[in-house]
Amino acid sequence: MAKAQAYAQKAAQAAKVLATLSTAQKNQVLKAMAQKLRQQHQPILKANETDMANGRDKGLSEAMLDRLLLTGPRIDAMADAIDFIAGLEDPVGKLRPVETRPNGLRIEKMRIPLGVVCMIYEARPNVTADAGALCLKSGNGVILRGGREALQSSLAIAAVLQQALVENGVPAEAITVVDDPDRELLLALLKQTDHIDLVIPRGGEGLIRFVTEQSRIPVIQHFKGVCHLYVDKDADLDKAFDILINGKTQRTGVCNALEGLLVHQDVAPAFLPRVAKAFADKGVRVHGDPASCVYFDKAEPMGDDDYGQEYLALEIAVRQVADFEGAIAHIDRFGSQHTEVIVTENAQAAADFQRRVDAAVVMANASSRFSDGGELGLGAEIGISTSKLHAYGPMGLEALTTEKFVVTGVGQVRE
Amino acid sequence: MAKAQAYAQKAAQAAKVLATLSTAQKNQVLKAMAQKLRQQHQPILKANETDMANGRDKGLSEAMLDRLLLTGPRIDAMADAIDFIAGLEDPVGKLRPVETRPNGLRIEKMRIPLGVVCMIYEARPNVTADAGALCLKSGNGVILRGGREALQSSLAIAAVLQQALVENGVPAEAITVVDDPDRELLLALLKQTDHIDLVIPRGGEGLIRFVTEQSRIPVIQHFKGVCHLYVDKDADLDKAFDILINGKTQRTGVCNALEGLLVHQDVAPAFLPRVAKAFADKGVRVHGDPASCVYFDKAEPMGDDDYGQEYLALEIAVRQVADFEGAIAHIDRFGSQHTEVIVTENAQAAADFQRRVDAAVVMANASSRFSDGGELGLGAEIGISTSKLHAYGPMGLEALTTEKFVVTGVGQVRE
DSSP: OHHHHHHHHHHHHHHHHHHTOOHHHHHHHHHHHHHHHHHOHHHHHHHHHHHHHHHHHHTOOHHHHHHHOOOHHHHHHHHHHHHHHHHSOOOTTOEEEEEEOTTSOEEEEEEEEOSEEEEEEOSOTHHHHHHHHHHHHTTOEEEEEOOGGGHHHHHHHHHHHHHHHHHTTOOGGGEEEOSOOOHHHHHHHTTOTTTOOEEEEESOHHHHHHHHHHOSSOBOOOOOOOEEEEEOTTOOHHHHHHHHHHHHHSOSSSTTSEEEEEEETTTHHHHHHHHHHHHHHHTOEEEEOHHHHTTSSSOEEOOTTOOOOOOOSSEEEEEEESSHHHHHHHHHHHOOSSEEEEEOSOHHHHHHHHHHOOSSEEEEEEOGGGOSTTTTTOSSOSEEEOSOSSOOEEEOGGGGEEEEEEEEEEEEOOO | OHHHHHHHHHHHHHHHHHHTOOHHHHHHHHHHHHHHHHHOHHHHHHHHHHHHHHHHHHTOOHHHHHHHOOOHHHHHHHHHHHHHHHHSOOOTTOEEEEEEOTTSOEEEEEEEEOSEEEEEEOSOTHHHHHHHHHHHHTTOEEEEEOOGGGHHHHHHHHHHHHHHHHHTTOOGGGEEEOSOOOHHHHHHHTTOTTTOOEEEEESOHHHHHHHHHHOSSOBOOOOOOOEEEEEOTTOOHHHHHHHHHHHHHSOSSSTTSEEEEEEETTTHHHHHHHHHHHHHHHTOEEEEOHHHHTTSSSOEEOOTTOOOOOOOSSEEEEEEESSHHHHHHHHHHHOOSSEEEEEOSOHHHHHHHHHHOOSSEEEEEEOGGGOSTTTTTOSSOSEEEOSOSSOOEEEOSGGGEEEEEEEEEEEEOOO
């Protein structure tokens, strides 16, 4: 489709310009973007009113409408996020020594941008600013294909960001918003292998499966977060309690919330009664194996094959395991390779768990809620990968780059 | 298709066992493989005779038949390569510190295998042993889908390798040879996203395009090598000459051979007459722009849009450029993102070239022929990526792994 190709080609041309900018130049553009967002609330708020009115007409849920809503403080928060990204370390251009070969060739690797990233997301207008800034900082062009619901807001935000681009000599297409939420156009974009390097879908499992199935471009997959807490026989039960309550109740609709509790049978009698009281107080609904259900007033019994659900609510599956191996086997079968946690005072058990569990983030004695880019020190997050190619886990600026080999000789030839 | 799923599932189960092996255990298996290959020439040679006879009946070219042919020394060379891989550093399990967060959380990253790799290749039976050993060392299961021509040889080699696996308690399916070269089965394998993590095609452009188009699993792409040598105005012309002759004539049918020569117009009068003489002596056919053609007896004139061909023969395109920017622009348009070389004594020009040129390997004052895994210090090479996701350039053992986050706390929860 000619329109998709035009979007992709122009973004790729703009990306070539971005790849040549210095860190100082990129930060100057980012600071200009933040400043303009703070100064130009009106056009953005006006566009958002249109989206909100359409959303109400369409009967969007209150939660959806709240995600869609922009206010002065929310726009300022986007500007703050862009200033924060300007302050992050720039991965591009970093040269790291690898080795000097016996023939004297010096081998190094240099970080470079990927090229063009295509973000596909639903009704969150702030993704436009966040992803635009992260891609700019990492030297990548970005094509933003948001949902129909937030389209006017996204276009208005992008128009402001593009002013900052153009005033600093960067083509506006470095941050491209697809102005047509047509499905055929999306499908055509997902075939632009010559111009788009990476696709990052953000949204529900249906969106991600659709994009993965249709794309000919590599896709970062993040299907779901079914995170477990395993309370080992050598656990400090106070720590386990705090980590459990934090992981399940601090925020529920997020992928790093706990969805499963595994308890070593030796500590269940000491641990679960306290858990039962707290869950009753906080209104956490419990599903469990028969041995665990006895500790809860209203637990619903669970079959051995029924685990692995992502509740995204005040709801959890509880199971006792006979030993450490039982916990490993449960996670191996029902985990989603997102985040898994052990609580134990036994350093060897912690290390074994961290080594053996196959998940993007494996923790000992800390809340699963720390499993995001900001909390892990990446500064900001463009997405989370639960597949292993290119990136595994929260993705920051570095995950938007790759490395090339840089080889320096004095005239060597191969024998 | 049930057969493809069975192959993939069994390989994935075996990969789980591989992921738990220590470096010493993996090296023991590799050494047993090498020893058994040296001891069991007969069944392999016998199977190879069948493939060779079939190949002759089918009228395979002499070059193809030579690639297919196994001899005692060739089998011993495979064994040597496996011993060499046993001696390489094991990337799996390596823990590198990232940072300690202000809240005391310790963040590290640990290298882990990818899971299952599917190699798709043509008539080179030695790929069976090489890829099998590299995947084993990096803790990955491998599914080897070679061409029909080498099938009996591959199965015989794999049977020997599998003896070593099984005698050391590793499931034979850790190295799976697809015993049926059926195209439908291949297509079904390329859809096994739940069990196969990476597809590496090795062969001609047609094979790679087919696999890329059909696969739902990430594919390492390596389409072609159109490598250029740019002789800068500040070049040492002796070095440039040696690097040119080495790059074009040492071996021609390889992707790191030179296919294009760019010469700064200021040094063309001093450089090209010498090149013309050497090319005439060595029988190198020349295509060129009008300004360059005058230096050659029988050069064929080239249109401005005709560059970028991969000759894989004693044949080269020669073009003069007005300046450094002209060389960058030519490579940007006609290069294949494989390997690009500048010869210059000007350190700033070398650094600018290395920074600005978008290729997996960018060299100053060294032959493009060094662009392979062994010569760049990777030990051995499983493939070369000319796309940027996951790996860019020659891929060694590390490119067959990824990193997970390892987080260690003392009970921290999120506010």
